[in-house]
Amino acid sequence: MCVRGYALYSSLQDYTCSSTDDHRTLVDYAKLKGPPECWHLFFGNAKLQVPTKDLPHPTMNPFNLWSFSSVHVYMAVIAVKAGTNATICINKFGPRLFVELQIENDLRNDIESEFTQSFGFKFLSCYSEKYFSFDFYLAPFKLTLWLGLSITLAITCAIFQAYMFVKTGEVSFTVSLSFISLLLDDFTSVPESIANGLFYRLIFTVWGPVAVLIINCYGGLLVSELNAPLESVRPQTVEDLICKSRHLLDSRVVQNISSLAKELNFESYSAYWGNLDCSTPGFCLTPSSKIDYASNDAAAEFFQSAKESFLNDKSFPSLTKENVLEWLFINPAHNTLPTGYSPQQQNYTQTKLEALVEKDIINCKEKRAYFSVVETVSAEMDFLHISCYPSKKFYVGSASWRPRRFGWEFQKVAGSTTSSGVSVVHRNLQTLVSSGIYFRLRTANFKDLSYGRKPVANDTTPSVSKTAIDGRIMTVFMICGALTLCALVALVIEGYNEFSEILNTRKDVTANEGNVLEFPN
Template sequence: MDLRVIRHCVTLLTLYCVACETKDTIQIFKLLKGVENCDVQIVHGDLESANIQPFPNLLLPTSLIFASNFLIHRIWVGFQDWDKFAIDISKTRVSHCQLSVLFSSKFLEDGKETKFSHWTRFGTDRHFRFGKYGEEWSTSTSNTYVVLVTNYDKKEFAKVSINKYLSISSIENFGIVFNQRMNSLLELCVLRSGVMPEMQNFNCVTNMQSNFLEKFHAMQTKLQNWELTLLENTDINMPKGYKRGDIVELIKYPEFINPFDRSNINTSVHHHIAQSVFRKSNSTLSFCRSCSLMYHGEIKLDVLESIHSSPTKIQVTVGFIGYQFSSCYSEKEITFRFYIAPFQREVWYAILFGGVMVYLVMVLIVRFVTKAPEDFSIWMTVLAVMFEKWGTIPGQVEKPDYTRYLLIGWTLACLVLINLYNGLMISELNSPMARNGPEIFSDLVCSLEDAQLFHSERFKNPGERVFSKMNETLRYLDEFRVKLQYNNLELAVPPELSEIPFLEDDSCFRLLSPVLQGRLEGSLVYDFEDYLYWWYYSFRQIETLIPLRVSHNRVLLNLFHPRHARRPRLEGNPGMQDVQYATEKEIVSCGKTVFIGESPLIVAEIEYLRKRYFWIDFHKGRDVLNGGLIGWVVEQEGRIPHISRGYWAMIESGIYDRLLVEVSARKIIKEKRFLGNVTGKKISKSAMMNGGIVTLFILIFGLNLVAFENRTKINMSSKSIIAFVILMFVASVLAGKALPTPEVVAKGGFTNATITEEIADWCCPLNCPNCLCPNWSNWCYISGGLCWCAA
């Protein structure tokens, strides 16, 4: 065939193909008929003029983004890309929805999938800024609709994996528009929620006559499959025999419980709440610790931080959480502060200044005006007036009017101040002594000088680095942290760390906290100690003093000092019940011990302790350490927020808050810390003629006999003294017979030699009203319905 003929054939074929492509061109703006109050973004890589002709007058803010231009030299999409297309809200309004159209006719080719997958980021996230150089942020994507417009046939689409070319995991509303070439109609396919992005999982409709978004909504389905991604902040229990790779269906079977029945502590209140919310919306909830459930919505109860501020996440705030402490410790003695407390510091300064001024004026009068005798003490006169006394003043000093005015004014001022001081101090002294105990976490810091690591540190510049003195001070804490890690893991401590002591001091507060099961079998983790450990680890990664400018960081650094004990007094390898028992024992002893836990747990702990030890005054600290908001984080819920709306309804009605009280109360009941019966103070009963009461009558009768025998004498004779001694001996013998011996009390049980101080719990009158131990130095406790004594 002639070369010229071949060229003509190729030219005709090319023109035919162009004509075919023009005939099959999709006019994008057909999709926008009836759309109102929406922003429009068209992200394309090979858009032609025929695709946007004729250009209608939509009155919609429209952006054309040639995405390929921004991905030639970069793989990742960064801030510079978002900043180019962020909407400046200082110049225009923001619509309540966004319609993003992705157009490309070649993305199914090999090598195009990596680049085209980034296009969805432009169309999905809505980015805004205030002003030209203002901060940029994104909003929720629940009202963002991403539509892929393509010339490819639907059958061709069904043969490929859409995930290979499109990254649609973050798209909540996704659809595809196909062009039916035979009749120039558009076919809309909407992906169902919670399924793989394959063509068989799309709902499709042809010949759209109504509003595009209305048709999109009608074809959508709500997300029904959910995954609980975090279990730690809930009280949901896993079934027996659960393994890390198992998938647990939490809503598969209905579970009806009474959440206010605290006797059934094995049931879960959070599970009951989830049953109410998810079954109402006909949804499922699953949990898998070591696997990720694809195409499931995600929900978890967690601390709300900036990491959860994603456009695809909805936050349902439940409450405020942080560390608080409870204690019954209070200082019993009166300190010098009691005497200066009636007046504030400024008043004391004014009194001192006034007294000095009166003294100086009197010195000038006496030395240079009146010429008083040298034995006249001016300062004694001024001081006597302050104590409502009046000394002798020489006549030549008292006679002038200015002296009288000066002394009268000073006397009146002192009279008012003295009566005011006496009234305030006596009222405070006669009233019940106010609690002088810790109220905030800074009150727990040890008063020992070596335990306050940076008491006198100075911060000069914001970027000042940690200098040598601070490093020397913290080096011990670094070694202490490493040794603490070995102890928590129950591993052998290296020789270079074995000499590091735990410098616990009784003059410093003991910081006890709830005990949890560690990751290793049989290991125990103390909540607040573990928190301090990880906080200090992150603190030491920073090389400047900037974190120490925050007050709670300085408090935490001092509380991490080993002068503060963070575990109860136990030896060996105690179990969890032993630790819980010892913790409660130290708390109710009202020594320098505090119990630190999360806010809801502290409220339940105080309620429990006040019921069990009603005679002890427990109080809660005023401040919250490491406080923050906690709530449910719901991800990829879509346009129909049925799950988050269910939780909001329970919170706003007050039901959720009431159920949280039950969650904390069950945590306390589950501990089962005290074994045996613990009673309160000794109950007053009618006095009986036994024991010490007999001795009292014998002593009174003996004294009357001695007084009668010596009625005519002032001094007692030797015979009378001997008689009195005999009477005392008889009284002691009778009193001894009225008291049972320790062996009698311990009949059928332990002997004194086998009872240790750890077993013998409290002093006799406080714990065993019916126990008759020989004296106050003996220990007493109840076991098996009997009172036991131990030396």
């Protein structure tokens, strides 16, 4: 009986033969061929080109940043070399080992698959949490109303002061407080000579109801704002980010390709890919992502993925909701390039592109979202929120987009020594996954991508405490200080007038004492 080992070409056949008198043909035939001496390592469809001498040693520390750049190569070396005499080869022929490949549903007889994880795209966004501040007191009324109210009050006080000066020859700031006090839901005393005047009564009759109406509306709006919940409605799923033709996702009947093409205008989509510099409406959230150069054109990572799906599926007679979502997302209404990027400039470095994307992410006042695979988003979250910008609020969407199954694929070989019937290399990978080492190394590898990375801006905004001195209490101090200042100004003005009257009275008394008449005896 002869068994042919693995050979890439038929001209290089490798047979192992043995004489046997056992009539059970093909029983234990695989034992006639020993395990392979080398494995070819592939990432996707690309074969590993690292020289054998540069491969990591199984005893190295995988958490050392300077040991080796790819943790996947390290795990492949562990899987291939642990308990075997095999190695990873480049020039020799051997079975193929595919690392982190998307696993399809169709099963092949010559391939063994090991599912490791399922992940898709997620988004990260930033928002500003508004605390109770002085702006809260200005929020109930618009700026035009505040200006109109201030001008009206100033003109009213000026007219009344002019009236008092003409009638009495004096100017008293205290009387003007009677009009201002109505806005504070209070009232001050007015001299009887002024209060009985028809002019004062006419002004007070007009101003009084207006002031009461304003103060009640203002107080009601403040109470409503205090009792209202915080504005915390934020996008949680990818569907929440669509800003044009959103109704297509809610349709119960899946549209055919012709009607969808009419609705989405596929021709504009194709033209858009050649002219990515487009404006984004203010109500649309602008997605950012890792920028890669493809055919000398910059494009977001998730945009390229959706574009490939569009080119592959746009001729299908039936569509799924996922197809529609992908095509809605590459709508020209969503500008996928970061702010400050110029298509005319072709000398961008990867560091410069990453800096542009980071500037968009940390701008919490704009509608921005960072898209990438789940693990990259998690690592970016740790870098932005924990390491560089603790004062800013970041959050990650709840659901992933375009989830896919990923894992390793092994070409079946003879010489299996495991009870489950898989190769020793396959069994070693199963051990790495079940023990948790595989996921621990992957997580650490993604976090190490930010090693040595510098933030593009300083986190100068102090973290606001809700109860500390720099939080809500600061507003109370500002109001008390403003009222105290107004009271001091009024005290100085009134005190100066009273002090002047006292001095004038003493001068008159002194002059009268010096001019006392003396009668002769």
